[in-house]
Amino acid sequence: MANRIDRDQVKHVAELAKLEFTNNQLDALTPQLDEIIGLFESLSEVDTSNVEATSNVTDQINVMREDVADNWGQSEALLKNAPEAQDGYIMVPTIIDESED
């Protein structure tokens, strides 16, 4: 079978998608993605030389509105959904990895 995507490419795409996979997972995922991309390649049989792409099928035209600031008064409820919060702020770990260099 011709490889349409190999293990290194899968690792590269995972990096772009902010995902990581174990070696065992990569072993299973790579041939699966390869088979699905094989299905994608059947589209080359369709002649689309004079065809415009369709990105959506809505009948609406984009409408602009004024950008108005609005206080929902729900910051407390919103922060309850944050994994870690303190004094009205969302907590995150240090941005620079202190374990390196």
Next chain:
Amino acid sequence: MNYFKQDLASLHADLVAKKYSAKELTQATLDNIQATDPEINAFLHVNADEALAQAEKIDQAGIADDQPLAGIPMALKDNLVTKNIPTTAASKILANFKPVYDATVVEKLAHANMISVGKTNLDEFAMGSSTENSAFKTTKNAWDHTKVPGGSSGGSAAAVAAGMVPASLGSDTGGSIRQPAAFNGVVGMKPTYGRVSRWGLIAFASSLDQIGPMTRSVKDNAMMLSAIAGHDDHDLTSSDKAVPNFAADLNAATSVKGMRIGLPKEFLAEGVSDDVKNAILAAADTYRKLGATVDEVSLPHNQYGVAAYYIIASSEASSNLQRFDGIRYGFRADDVKNLEDVYVKSRSEGFGDEVKRRIMLGTFSLSAGFYDAYFVKAAKVRTVILNDFKAILKDHDFILGPVAPTTAFGIGAKISDPVTMYMNDILTIPVNLAGLPGLSLPAGFSNGLPIGMQLIGRPFDESTLYKAGYAFEQNTAFHQEIPTLGGQN
């Protein structure tokens, strides 16, 4: 309280006549769920207290004649956000999430005084055709508990089919309302893209997603769609076209006489099992007897729908699901050293296998060097498929075909083989790509399992589909069949 013998109109009449109160009806529904759901597993969350409190308020205010849905219980697919009520999209990444607002459809049904009793199971983020991709539980088919309920709206379909609620809402990106409706012998409508606001629907593929009703009859379905449809400032793809009272046209005078129906030969081709094919041919005969003409037509590019769909839907999903980063809400992995770790580990531990597969496919299709060959090509094939439908619908009132190639398959039968699972949606996916309305309704049985048929219409012409579905229902008895549960009907 037995929903198998009552439609929404008769429940409404009983409530107005005070045969029982909204609270009694809601309590009966909760009792039904308690008795039946431990076997079916349709619900992820039941909000008994909120439902009973709402019912009490409705009883105090009284139910007027012109409030056809008031006091009637229903269920919501758990990818519709509900204020202060857990909303998970059946994902570990949202296991502890409580939204701070209601989806527009939820608000509209609350405004109609319908009572939401709970949130139903689905494939994680609506990605799947069997509800087996839920992070929390496996829902069973109401007719055979060894079979899948279909997906992704499997919980909403099984809850209605098993008589736990008279109506529910689902969402349909590639067949997720119509296929589970078919597998469970209920009625499901995927409205025209833009008919219903998507505000508050947890986004999967924004150019394909639509919310729609699942019910036990066509008329019930029509009533529900009128209640949830319409323009919404929060969703600028929602249409400002007027919303008809769809149910008003469904009565003794409803007829398909003189209608032209297209039956695509590709819909009865290879892969479609004989029992399904025969049910659709019998339905075509029923329509001929009722005075319609049925022509063989062709959707020559139908076979490319699945490939185009998995590129487009996965690309949109990979973009939509970037928001799940472990920072503002949702699951955050433990044991992280830095910010990058929060993103990568939270996403890798929080998402299930199928969701990760789709994010990977989408990221690949959009990545440098592959964008034109995959994403742009798929968007062009989408135009070709849309034009095939337009050509048929120019001189046909609607298209008739099966919903799925087979009846419900076994739990575990396809879950380890993504391509086989994807191909199951070959008859529903093209309708989403084209943005058309599609109605799924019972059309027969095979070995005790329901067979569904699909009616596909012109944009914003759900009305014709409801009329044709209603006429079929009045002349067949399939929708009156009920599954055996706990050894009795």
